[in-house]
Amino acid sequence: MILIRGMKFWVSCILAALFFLLVTLQVFVELGRFEKQKMKSSLLQDTKKYKQSRPVTTYTEEHNVDKMFDRGMGKYPIMLWWSPLTGENGRFGQCGRDTCFFTINRTYLEHQMTRAVLFYGTDFNIDSLPLPRQSYHEWALFHEESPKNNYKLFHPPAITIFNHTATFSQHSHLPLTSQYLENLESLKSLQYLVSIENKNILRRRIAPVVYVQSDCDPPSDRDTFVEELMKYVAVDSYGECLHNRDLPEQVNNPSYMDDAQFYRILARYKFILAFENAVCDDYITEKLWRPLKLGVVPVYYGAPNIMAWLPSNKSAIVVDKNASPKKIADYIKQLDSNDTLYMEYIGWKLQGHISNNILTRALRDRKWGVQDILQENYIDAFECMVCNRVWNNMHQEEKGLPTNQWKAEPSHLNCPGPEPFPFLSKLTLKTSMRDMWKPSFEQSKKEAKALRILVDRNKNFTNQEFWNLVFKSIGE
Structure with missing residues (x-):
């Protein structure tokens, strides 16, 4: 009887391991x-x-x-x-x-x-x-x-x-590290910038925060945080993850994520949730650079060393692992209702001043270009x-x-x-x-x-x- 139970135990272990492998x-x-x-x-x-x-x-x-x-x-x-x-x-x-x-x-x-x-x-x-x-x-x-x-x-x-x-x-x-950033000029550009006055008018019909993700439940656990955040502050979510708002049909496709019309939609918002799918030093994607280029304040979660790469010390709201979604929501609402505080996060862009020497040096010294046929x-x-x-x-x-x-x-x-x-x-x-x-x-x-x-x-x-x-x- 003991032998039979032992065999059953090892058989169940092997089956469990195989199941785990297949699921993985x-x-x-x-x-x-x-x-x-x-x-x-x-x-x-x-x-x-x-x-x-x-x-x-x-x-x-x-x-x-x-x-x-x-x-x-x-x-x-x-x-x-x-x-x-x-x-x-x-x-x-x-x-x-x-x-x-x-x-x-x-x-x-x-x-x-x-x-x-x-x-x-x-x-x-x-x-x-x-x-x-x-x-x-x-x-x-x-x-x-x-x-x-x-x-x-x-x-x-x-x-x-x-x-x-x-x-x-x-x-x-x-x-x-800078693979998603064309150059410093794209960060300084005011092409898509919407004035704070117009953003306040737009707030009558859109949320202060936008979220666009279709790669759901990644290792960073971002959707768990965002879902909790949405209990305390309005978020327009256009992607498949936590979807609650539709994009216009002509840009409702992943291939239009860099389209000018899509950029203009995002630029109307005051904040963009820029959550990476993984938390690694130096893993920084377009999720951060896009809002910075558009003149929107990113609420960023991802690379723990992100402060070393931001254009200025006050250009993004950085979320850490132990952050409370409610406290982040309260801070977003505070900035949303106070133009002076909000504009402190946009000042670097309006002045065209990037104070981060590490970022400047990385773009200057790299031996390749992004979307540049001359490099x-x-x-x-x-x-x-x-x-x-x-x-x-x-x-x-x-x-x-x-x-x-x-x-x-x-x-x-x-x-x-x-x-x-x-x-x-x-x-x-x-x-x-x-x-x-x-x-x-x-x-x-x-x-x-x-x-x-x-x-x-x-x-x-x-x-x-x-x-x-x-x-x-x-x-x-």
């Missing part, structure tokens, strides 16, 4: 789908537009690789996009004085001139990795997105398998960073000198685990798919360790081997 994977697929499609579409559009502005030599799969390199092109190192982010079968790119061949064609992996393998973080998966990894193969990671799109990469065992990084962290080799975009800059580093080491080898050993650090992609807001007790928290983010994050630590073990073995592995290691560590 479904969470990543379903809740990450909207943002992944939006970001990837934006990346591809930018890449296509910017690459059209500069001369390149493109080759298709019909060209014979060996013949092409026999014609004197074999001296150029190959940069292989393992994730087909750029969609280019072959292109010679000029990076200053250095030339590299960029391709998504995986048959190049075995070529003697392949020096770097490039990965897009959201598409990085364990069932297809370029193993065994040659000693001269450097791995480079491009990942500008939220941690929810691939949690395992946000732990030291996983991020440190790469040599080169371009992430939203200011500590990465190519920081993308490389950040994908080009990432490619060229890796290309230049590869060439530098090749020159060092020719001279018999030591080469640079590039390696990613844990700080290049690091976020704390998701936590719900503490203003509600656990007993009153509603149950939803968002409750899976915390256990998913915890499991991703095991996945990162398993990935590191298998990559260090330096040979191909199966999904079963990977998950066996994951569940073995869970049981320990």
Whole structure:
């Protein structure tokens, strides 16, 4: 009898683990789908537009690789996009004085001139990795997105398998922290600014606060906070999350989020709820920059170090983890009824004065542009960073000198685990798919360790081997 009970116990444990795995994977697929499609579409559009502005030599799969390199092109190192982010079968790119061949064609992996393998973080998966990894193969990671799109990469065992990084962290080799901000002029612009007098008139028929989100219940738990906030102050919510007001039909589509008509709708409001989907240092998206560009005060929740990036010390209402929705609502209502206090948050814009030297320096020193055809975009800059580093080491080898050993650090992609807001007790928290983010994050630590073990073995592995290691560590 004891033996039978023991077997039932272990069978139930295995079934529970499998169920947890399936639910976790479904969470990543379903809740990450909207943002992944939006970001990837934006990346591809930018890449296509910017690459059209500069001369390149493109080759298709019909060209014979060996013949092409026999014609004197074999001296150029190959940069292989393992994730087909750029969609280019072959292109010679000029990076200053250095030339590299960029391709998504995986048959190049075995070529003697392949020096770097490039990965897009959201598409990085364990069932297809370029193993065994040659000693001269450097791995480079491009990942500008939220941690929810691939949690395992946000732990030291996983991020440190790469040599080169371009992430939203200011500590990465190519920081993308300002990826959603075109320039300082866009912040200073008064193009969409609505005067306080007109905003007060508009207040007769619209709420003081607007919220536009269609990616609901993300790891930051923003919808819980906003739902509670709405009990104390009026909020017009146009997105799918907490929806209570409709956008005009002509702009009621995610593709119109940067449309002038949509901007004019938002600019009428006094406050915009700018809540990120994840809480990480330096993870700052258009949710913050958009209201600042429109002349609306953002009520911001997200990057804990946001004060280091704001245009002035008084340009946003910053919400922290322990904030009370009622107190935030009371403060919003106070500013709404007092033009003098409200205008203190707009003064920097009216004066055209950005006092933050960190922000100014970051935009000045970055080696790429946003929506600027005269500059490389950040994908080009990432490619060229890796290309230049590869060439530098090749020159060092020719001279018999030591080469640079590039390696990613844990700080290049690091976020704390998701936590719900503490203003509600656990007993009153509603149950939803968002409750899976915390256990998913915890499991991703095991996945990162398993990935590191298998990559260090330096040979191909199966999904079963990977998950066996994951569940073995869970049981320990």
